[in-house]
Amino acid sequence: MRALPFTVALLATLALTAGCASIKANLAETAKWQSLADRVTDGRVTVRLVPGQTGQYVHQTRTLDLGRDLTERDMMWLLAHELGHYAAGHTAATLENEIAANASGVAFLQAWGLSEADAVHLAEQEMLGVVRRGTRLTGASARAHNYCVEFRAVAAAHPAVSVPSNTTTLCPITTADK
Ligand SMILES: [Zn+2]
Numbered sequence: 001m002r003a004l005p006f007t008v009a010l011l012a013t014l015a016l017t018a019g020c021a022s023i024k025a026n027l028a029e030t031a032k033w034q035s036l037a038d039r040v041t042d043g044r045v046t047v048r049l050v051p052g053q054t055g056q057y058v059h060q061t062r063t064l065d066l067g068r069d070l071t072e073r074d075m076m077w078l079l080a081h082e083l084g085h086y087a088a089g090h091t092a093a094t095l096e097n098e099i100a101a102n103a104s105g106v107a108f109l110q111a112w113g114l115s116e117a118d119a120v121h122l123a124e125q126e127m128l129g130v131v132r133r134g135t136r137l138t139g140a141s142a143r144a145h146n147y148c149v150e151f152r153a154v155a156a157a158h159p160a161v162s163v164p165s166n167t168t169t170l171c172p173i174t175t176a177d178k
Contacts, residue, residue, distance in 0.1 A: 033066055033079055040108045045086050047079070054141075059091045076112070077126045080105035093144035096152040099153045102127075106154060120154060120161040127151040131170050147171075 025051070034047045037112060045062050052067040055078040064082050084101030102123060109119035127147040137145055148171035155163050 029068070032143060033075070036079060036112055037064065040083060040111050041086060045083065055079070055082045056087040057090075059085075059089065062086065074126065076109065077105065077122050079119060080108040080112075081123075082156070083108055093140035095144055095146055095149065098144050099150055102150055102154055103157060116158060117161045120158045121164075123154050124151055124164060127154070128164060128167070128170050138149075 002020065017165075024097070025141065030049050033049065037045050037047050045057075045064050047064050047066055049068040050065045051069060053069050053074075054067050056065045057063075058065075064079070066079055066082070068075070070078065081101050084104030085097065087096065087104045088100050090097045090101065106116075106119045106123050109122060110116060125152055130145075130147045131151075136142075151167070151171055152173075155161075
């Protein structure tokens, strides 16, 4: 009967080790995104990885919630865009603010080592991706975002970078966008 406590203790140790490993992995993952943010904000913004595919910057607490259920590239653009809201001190969601956050986001991608063309293409792919998927936005995002208008603003700011060939199909210019 002396084997039982040992088994229980061993299982408890194994469970603890597994828990530690995943906690360490999470900390390392968070630290990676935090260090990218620190490079363009002097450490003034706290990055938190959260479940989901969206991001949010909260001006009052200077916290940035970064959705972790995304690809590395998606997360990089999301972080850059949300840090753009921080950089401009935005407190409201408007189309004008989204366009400004995108402009800063492209600059941050370049600060992290991407070329201008790669940074612009990543931003454009992210916006056109939303349009292609037909994602329905909700809440403040629905009122603020217009991804075709935002796409055109990024493209206009970087005339030397070629635009994706399917742009006019995905984002036909209508009078409503002018
Ligand atoms: Zn935004």
